[in-house]
Amino acid sequence: MTDRLMLLDTASLYFRAFYGVPDTVTAPDGRPVNAARGLLDMIAKLLTTYEPTHVVACWDDDWRPQWRVDLIPSYKAHRVAELVATAPDVEEVPDPLEAQIPVIRAELDALGIPIVGVAQHEADDVIASFAAQSGMPVDVVTGDRDLFQLVDDARGIRVIYTGRGMSNLEVLDEASVTAKYRVLPSQYADYAVLRGDASDGLPGVAGIGEKTAATLLAAHGDLAGIRAAAEAGDGMTAGIRAKLLAAADYLAVAPTVVEVVRTLDLPDVNARLRTPDAAVTAALAADWNLASSLDRAVAAISARS
Known part of the structure; x- marks a missing residue:
């Protein structure tokens, strides 16, 4: 089994899940878990299709870093909602999705997929740094075209692009980026x-x-x-x-x-897939009505362990 690292642009995926899975998918107490359920199904499909041996869920510790805003004030400005005049900027995240973030983190923990964010940096920077510092081939899973700058055939770095939906995933190497945009x-x-x-x-x-x-x-x-x-x-x-x-x-x-940051000081995490703890996943599935989706994700991981 050849080692391959998969880097998840986690927010990109759970936003897509939130809007793609009906909010009628709920926990036993009636709270929506559509994003959490959808993310599990995405992970199961990605692992089954592309067969990585290592996976990291890259996280936006700061989705709009001040150092980028200082240079270009309009950077992501349209995504900002001012809660009150003195409140910090926050990204517009629907309340039903915000409520699911702890569930999403819990399910990733239960699957043994490490969550990595870095202060004052976006998930893109975390992804770029892992890709640059990895000693194995890398698949970057994202709906963000900015990460096309990471594609590198010589180092085995490609992008699995979700922009057209999970049923129309595109695998981008140097030739496909060049064919699509006429640039390397x-x-x-x-x-x-x-x-x-x-x-x-x-x-x-x-x-x-x-x-x-x-x-x-x-x-x-x-x-x-x-x-x-x-x-x-x-x-x-x-x-x-x-x-x-x-x-x-x-x-x-x-x-x-x-340009994404490729030089972050990353934590030492164990990203190798390993069979999840059955008791932990069973409890999580029962608490949040995630059984079938969680079972598929566990099966996909176990097949690669």
């Missing part, structure tokens, strides 16, 4: 900086869309090369040059926001 994975962060990303509140360079961004990267290699060419007035039209120069302040800081 190593260029993807610069590509995202140039074209912007409304889902993350990144404005991009006004007037530079996906096609132009890809063309510029093909011609100049990376963002540094593009900026140098713009400053020199070399290798691009006057119109494109003017747009790039007008966005100089944004281009100076955006890469730090968009």
